[in-house]
Amino acid sequence: MWLFDQILEFFSFQDINIRYVALGTVLLGASSAIVGCFTFLRKKALIGDTIAHSILPGICLSFIIFKTKDPLMLLLGAMVSGWISVYLVDYISAKSKIKPDTAIGLVLSVFFGIGILLLTYIQHSGNAAQAGLDKFLFGKAASLVQDDVITFGIVSVLLIGTIIMFFKQFSLISFDIHFAKTIGLPVRMFEILLSTLTVLAVAIGIQTVGVVLMAAMLITPAAAARFWTDKLKVMIVIAAIIGAFSGLFGAFISYTAPSMPTGPWIVVVLSFIAIGSLLIAPKNGAISKIRKQQKNKRKILEDNILKLLYKLGEKENDYFKNRSITKLKNHREIPENKFLKGLKKLRKKNQVANVNDLWVLTEKGKKSGMRIVRIHRLWELYLTTYLRIAPDHVHEDAETIEHIITPEMELKLKHLLDFPEKDPHHSDIPYKKDDNE
């Protein structure tokens, strides 16, 4: 019941502090996820990490120069140095043989080093006003106040508004930058605008979750959402929901257990959603991919067994003779247990039948076996006739294609080759009785 009470207390939002923290983390989670979708799709997932580390020198410099902690001045400094870092990564990798990932690691670690150098310099210089600058390092989500939430709100509206306004342009430069260039879109300008939005999202978010974890706020929701959809608009909505939910959850955990840090919990929740999506998403998930693979493997095994039984029948002129697995094994290298598994599956489909330990094709199974052999031989003939490949080189290719060809493609092949009788190795190409129609 304790948990239930906690949940009730939290979601009633009676406590004004909870309201700010929850609202703040939700706004942050959603808006950084939306911006993150574009950096993710542009294959610049780590640019958020670069910016997060690189805004520190800007913050410190603007504090040293203007002697104030006015959030707007600090934000300005953060924007400038974050922006320079993005530019430098591009510049270094374009102008030298240094690879982009090296450039990213170089820029982020050196900028962060300069930032820490300035920060420790400020701290040791005895200026009492500096206290609190270190929230840019670790984030202070649990201490969000009204002003922060107002800032978050304004920035979120700004980010989302800009993205809606230039949605078409942004999606163009994310998916096909060359096409965008060809149709005369000012690509460079929109890239700069998108970078600016990213820098802005990072500069705001970092105060909540800290330097290291900011990268996750941008890309993890986008990566998770990508598994569920192929449509950009849907992806953005899903990412925003995941970001918002994780923000809320993180706030809830640090409310129930005040010693728990909010930022890391948000990231842990995000990561679990992403890993879960990676596993179970219906089309792109790992599990469904493995299933598909297994299904293909099973089909190949079954096809091969039917083909073998048919060819043996062809050779011995008796399609319906009972044959033992030992005998089948002599003709094709398949482990015995695999043979048994495949045969049992085929029995369920009524393609083969068995008497004791002997196996035999059914009428239905004979037709299936015949079809595979036919496709195999047609394809061999196609390769030798149309691609001029030597007859002794076509078997391997046909072994693969025979499992893939659809009835429509088969018909096309037959018409293209004009219902040939022999394959390149002078074996008969078997047809059904009604095949010539």
Next chain:
Amino acid sequence: MSDFWIILTGCLAAISCGLLGCFLILRKMAMIGDAISHAVLPGIVIAFLFSGSLNSFPMLIGAASFGLLTTFLIELFNKKGGLQKDASIGITFTWLFAVGVILISLYADNVHIDQDCVLFGEIAYVALEPLTSLLPGISAPNTVWILGTVMILVIAMIVFGYKGLFLTTFDPSFAATIGVSTVAWHYLLMSAVSVTTVVSFESVGAILVVALLIAPAATAYLLTDQLPKMLIIAALAGIIASIGGYYLAVWLDASVAAAIATVLGIEFTLVFLFAPKNGIIIKKFIK
């Protein structure tokens, strides 16, 4: 004497990192080094819970296993999940780092790891350590002993495994044909990076160790096309930055590790602009 120990600590960490960094950037794995240096945090915390100290054998095991777990997860998300490489790096290390921070808060009473230390370390502490004498006639702080041992191991790995590392870096398919296991060398290198990261962790922290890994190697990469020369230049760049960084930090009264990273940045900038063959200003004049 304290100056000497701090500079020596910096040099030892910089040499190990610089040498390994050369292989990382040549293998296009710079960001995997970055990821490992963050993702070993939970390993460090768990090992700390068991052993109660940062300088211990369990620590190395904990760190190395999390380092390998990181590379494994990145590969897994990339290959099985179909997630692009940079995104799988980003997701893996932020996740593990977050777990590390949560573990620190959870066991705050037992784990004395300072939050600042996680990010940028405190190399000056080495001067406060008592001296121990492991070899006759030489007494040095514990950190120096550990970093020194790791440096010798790293150098030994490169000297004795030079052929394997060279082949798997530049021509993995040829290496595979002549029976050199790319996977084994990959994981050996990753273990070396994890261990080096961890022993450097207390001195320079998770982020600045990345500067030590990447910046000297990138600087050396612009100066030469030959691996042996690159390794030597990277080590030298690290040594110069350690010495220069120390005095910069003393002058500004600021973090030594951060100053070392700053000097590394200056070194890179100078080489980027003026390197004999690759410097962009030199290139302009040649045109």
